[in-house]
Amino acid sequence: MTSRMREKRIRRAGLAAGLALTLATVAGCSSDGGDNDEPINTGDQSSASPDAEGGEAEDESALVALYEAYWDAMVELQKESDALDASLLNDVATRAVIEAQLSRIDTYFGQGIFREGAPTIENVTVTVDGDEGRIEACKNEADWPLLKDGEPLEGGMPVELTETRPSVVTAERSADGDWLINATLPVEEATITC
Secondary structure (H helix, E strand, O other): OOOOOOOOOOOOOOOOOOOOOOOOOOOOOOOOOOOOOOOOOOOOOOOOOOOOOHHHHHHHHHHHHHHHHHHHHHHHHOOOOOOOOHHHHOOOEOHHHHHHHHHHHHHHHHOOEEEOOOOEEEEEEEEEEOOEEEEEEEEEOOOOOEEEOOEEOOOOOOHHHHOOEEEEEEEEEOOOOOEEEEEEEOHHHOOOOO
C-alpha cells in the first residue's frame, strides 16, 4: 500500500464559538432567513497530518477549504430570498449535488420555510485516498432555526437537529485537478463519533 493510499486524518478542534457551517442533512428541510451577508469565517485551525507527504498534505488542506466553501454556500443559499443562486455552489460541488440541494431548498422556499443563523461544525476530519476524499465533522443545528413566514417552526426544532451528530460528505478530484463535493452521506455511514 502506498503512502498515498493510507488514510490521513486532520483533526480540527477548538473552533471559534461563532464558527458556522451547514450540512444539508436536515430531514429535507433547509433554508435560512438570516441577514448575515458576511461569508463564514472558519478561523481554519487545521493542519496536515505530521507524516503526510507534500501532495497529500496539499490535498487535505484543499479538502478542508472545499468543505468550508461548501457550507458558506449552503448557509447563503438557505437564507430568505426571492431566488436561489446556483452559482454559489459552482466550483464547489458536482452538478448532481447542486441540483439535489437546489431542488430540496426550493421545495421549502415554496412552503415559506427558511433558516437563519448557522449550525456549529467542529472536529473536521479529512481522509484522502488518491482522487477520492471523505470529510466528516460534528454538527449541531441548535443555532440554525427553521422559520416559516419569519416565525419559528411550529413545534420547534426536531431534537435530532439540536443534538451534536456526525455529518459526512465525499469529494472527488475533477479532471482539471480541483476537488468537488460529490455526495452527502447519511449519519449512519460516519466513522467518527461526536
